[in-house]
Amino acid sequence: MKALLVYPEFPDTYWSFRHALSFEGKQSAFPPLGLLTVSAMLPTSWERRLVDMNVRRLRDADVEWADVVFLSAMIVQKDSLERVVALCKAHGKRVVVGGPYVSTSAEHLPAADHIFVGEAETTLPEFLRDLESGEAKRIYRAAERPALNLTPVR
Numbered sequence: 001m002k003a004l005l006v007y008p009e010f011p012d013t014y015w016s017f018r019h020a021l022s023f024e025g026k027q028s029a030f031p032p033l034g035l036l037t038v039s040a041m042l043p044t045s046w047e048r049r050l051v052d053m054n055v056r057r058l059r060d061a062d063v064e065w066a067d068v069v070f071l072s073a074m075i076v077q078k079d080s081l082e083r084v085v086a087l088c089k090a091h092g093k094r095v096v097v098g099g100p101y102v103s104t105s106a107e108h109l110p111a112a113d114h115i116f117v118g119e120a121e122t123t124l125p126e127f128l129r130d131l132e133s134g135e136a137k138r139i140y141r142a143a144e145r146p147a148l149n150l151t152p153v154r
Contacts, residue, residue: 002047004066005039007032008073008080009053016054016076028054034072034099034120040152041124053080063091072099078108085111096127106139118142121151 010016010030017029032052039048049065051058063069069088073081078101088095089111097109098116106115114136116123123140130136 001043001045002065002067003039003042003049004062004069005032005035005048005050006058006062006069006071006084007035007050007052007054008071008077008084010077011079013076028052030054030074032072035070037151038070038072038098038120038124041121043128053084058084058087060087060091063088063093066093068094068096070096070098072097073101074099075101075105077101078105082109085109113138115139116142119145 010018010028012018021027021029032050035050039050042048049062051062066088069084071081071084081097081101085095085097094114095112096114096116097112098120102109102112102115103117106117109115114127115138116127117139119142120140122142122144127136127140
């Protein structure tokens with residue numbers, strides 16, 4: 001399985017720090033830590049690619065390569081998230097979304113195939129089992145916040 005992990009673009013606002021980042025030799029103020037956690041939890045046999053749209057543009061070739069696309073976003077990234085979901089669906093890809101925006105506004109993403117509400121550490125293993133058996137659900141909802149020491153760091 002080929003998993004593409006996409007972090008949507010932050011709009012050009014004061015809080016994106018886009019114009020100040022170069023002073024520090026940086027390209028982005030907010031690394032996609034949630035997607036990196038998801039990547040660490042995927043089966044070791046899966047291929048993975050990460051595209052942080054705040055560092056580089058998402059290309060059609062990236063989407064075409066993938067079997068499944070994972071996205072995470074904060075509310076300020078919602079417009080970019082919605083565009084990426086539409087692009088992935090236009091390419092016929094399975095789309096999995098999560099993150100703070102999705103956890104509070106899942107109803108705004110009707111095109112997504114699978115939605116994660118809350119932290120994925122407890123629900124991603126269930127999703128992976130369901131996906132393997134061909135019975136993946138639309139919504140996975142975490143009942144509680146997991147202990148950080150249980151999160152893989154590989």
